[in-house]
Amino acid sequence: MxxxxxxxxxxxxxxxxxxxxxxxxxxxxxxxxxxxxxxxxxxxxxxxxxxxxxxxxxxxxxxxxxxxxxxxxxxxxxxxxxxxxxxxxxxxxxxxxxxxTKTSEYKDFVKASLERILSENTASGATILVKATDQKLFETLSDQRVTVMVSDRIHIGGFILKDKAGLMEIDESLDYTLKVQKEWFTTHSQLDF
Known part of the structure; x- marks a missing residue:
């Protein structure tokens, strides 16, 4: 036990x-x-x-x-x-x-521009380039020192004066003026976003 x-x-x-x-x-x-x-x-x-x-x-x-x-x-x-x-x-x-360009003011405008340019550039044998519809107008406005020729560079109006040697060109065309103004406007318009 x-x-x-x-x-x-x-x-x-x-x-x-x-x-x-x-x-x-x-x-x-x-x-x-x-x-x-x-x-x-x-x-x-x-x-x-x-x-x-x-x-x-x-x-x-x-x-x-x-x-x-x-x-x-x-x-x-x-x-x-x-x-x-x-x-x-x-x-x-x-x-x-x-x-x-279809007004009488245009005739006065190009006459004044042409007289100013020709008085500043007295060399003979220069050529004036114009649009086809302006050829007769410029032939009556210009003197015997220059030859008037039609150019496809001008569509609106005005003229381009080229010297005899082709070394100098004065562009008084409305096409060129419009292009320059558009570039200026685009640059200076302050439409930058």
Whole structure:
């Protein structure tokens, strides 16, 4: 009986010790499990942060690129519109100049210009280039020192005086004047966008 009690106490001691070890193992397992979970959570959070930063950076770059493209398109559209406005304006001016060439004021204008240019350039043998419809007018206005010839360089009116050697040219054509004014207007109109 004593041996039975001893055996029973021994079994109880072993069971108690086993229970304590099992409990310690469970506590240790749970602790390691929590540490592993926390470690994975921290790593996952760091990876998510890196991914978020990369995604935000790509989004920022995309937005900047889209904004830049939008600004470029707006600027391009404004330049096209400016060119249309300037071209439209100078088409009207060209038509007004063409209408002017059909008036008596045009005859007075070219007569004064021709007299001024011929008085400043006294060399003989010069050639005056004019448009076809102005040939007779310039033949009556010019003196014998110059020859009047038709040129396809003049479409609106006026004239170009070339010296005999062809080294000097004075362009008094309305075509050239209109071109110069258009360039000046485009440069100085402050229609820059």
């Amino acid at each position: 004593e041996q039975e009690k001893l055996a029973e106490n021994l079994v109880k001691a072993i069971q108690t010790q086993s229970q304590e070890r099992l409990m310690n193992l469970q506590i240790d397992y749970e602790s390691q499990r929590q540490e592993t979970i926390e470690k994975f959570r921290v790593e996952a959070q760091e990876e998510a942060n890196v991914f978020s930063e990369m995604a935000l950076s790509e989004l920022r770059n995309s937005l900047i690129q889209n904004e830049s493209q939008s600004k470029w398109k707006v600027k391009k559209d404004l330049f096209i519109r400016r060119a249309e406005l300037v071209d439209g304006l100078f088409i009207k001016v060209k038509q007004e100049l063409i209408d002017f």
